[in-house]
Amino acid sequence: MNEKLMNRRKWNKTIFLFIIIVITYLSADITNFSFIHGITAFPEAMGWIFSNLFITQESLEKLPTILEKLNETIFMSIAATTTAAVFSLFLGIMGSKATKVNSFLSVLSRFIASTARNIPVVAWALILLLSFGQNSITGYLALFVGTVGFLTRAFIEAIDESSQSAVEALTATGATYAHIVNKAVIPESLPQIISWILFMIETNIRSATLVGILTGTGIGYIFDLYYKTLDYNAVALVTFSIVISVIIIELISNYIRKVIL
Structure with a gap:
């Protein structure tokens, strides 16, 4: 009985994780968001911040x-x-x-x-x-x-x-x-x-x-x-x-x- 309950919980977690991944993918596709572009653009964005956002006299x-x-x-x-x-x-x-x-x-x-x-x-x-x-x-x-x-x-x-x-x-x-x-x-x-x-x-x-x-x-x-x-x-x-x-x-x-x- 316990083994069946554990297997059911495992399947529920797997299904839930799969749904989250699908929703995330669809959201990115609908909004034209690219994870790869976001990651590659991060160093450039940080470079702009450090070169422009600094306090002067x-x-x-x-x-x-x-x-x-x-x-x-x-x-x-x-x-x-x-x-x-x-x-x-x-x-x-x-x-x-x-x-x-x-x-x-x-x-x-x-x-x-x-x-x-x-x-x-x-x-x-x-x-x-x-x-x-x-x-x-x-x-x-x-x-x-x-x-x-x-x-x-x-x-x-x-x-x-x-x-x-x-x-x-x-x-x-x-x-x-x-x-x-x-x-x-x-x-x-x-x-x-x-x-x-x-x-x-x-x-x-x-x-x-x-x-x-x-x-x-x-x-x-x-x-x-x-x-x-x-x-x-x-x-x-x-x-x-x-x-x-x-x-x-x-x-x-x-x-x-x-x-x-």
């Missing part, structure tokens, strides 16, 4: 402007994430099986999360661009909507996985719904909630660069401006600044996670 003179736009992007990402976290926490409590008020609100919150999450942030920026134009409000709203979708889903799972012993104990004492949420559910889920918020801040800083290219704001606008004017040395400085800022924020986030988890 002239590009360093633009550092104050770059840092100003980088700060704008970072603070916009933090603002979008923290305000979205408030809405997501409310939707997460409504959507969780452990804390839902009724089935309608649970389904509604999960639907909002699914809709907001499955549409990429860049797509949200393009949609909102038609109504709000190229400004920081558009970038903020695009990050906000995308963050609400992701964090709501994450908060629902965090609340569902939290220990139910405290909830059951407070319920047995006749505690109100608000008291149970404040004294049992949120304290149990808070470390995971904070961890997800920190993760989204890191993610939104990366996403804000692409959004800024569309909305004409932040570090994305500066990157696009220098790229279109073929100022590759300034592009290198912008890219380096983004990488360093993301690494610093990630290190801070990891330290906070170690403290709270």
